Amino acid sequence: MDLSKKGITELARELRKNQTPSEKLLWESIRKRKLNGLRFVREKPFVHTQYETKRYFYIADFYCAEHKLVIELDGKIHDSQKDYDFQRTEVLKSLGLKILRIKNLET
Numbered sequence: 001m002d003l004s005k006k007g008i009t010e011l012a013r014e015l016r017k018n019q020t021p022s023e024k025l026l027w028e029s030i031r032k033r034k035l036n037g038l039r040f041v042r043e044k045p046f047v048h049t050q051y052e053t054k055r056y057f058y059i060a061d062f063y064c065a066e067h068k069l070v071i072e073l074d075g076k077i078h079d080s081q082k083d084y085d086f087q088r089t090e091v092l093k094s095l096g097l098k099i100l101r102i103k104n105l106e107t
Contacts, residue, residue, distance in 0.1 A: 022104040
């Protein structure tokens with residue numbers, strides 16, 4: 001997907017439509033308050049910096065606002081982007097969020 005020409009909401013919608021098998025499996029387990037009555041949303045955008053009209057953001061796989069909890073499912077691609085994932089986790093933590101990373105093999 002061409003990230004440069006799409007808005008945040010459009011990107012999140014596209015990601016929701018194109019979930020991985022692991023994301024689909026987890027979503028079926030947590031949607032509609034199936035996990036302890038908690039409400040989760042998929043592909044939640046978080047803007048962490050804005051400079052003039054440019055917004056810098058990350059889109060979390062799953063998010064529970066009640067606990068400020070982000071759940072990230074990590075596939076094989078994450079083996080080669082550990083520095084990016086570390087930076088992303090630190091930025092999300094600086095926004096007051098808790099991050100739970102799960103390798104796809106664990107779902």
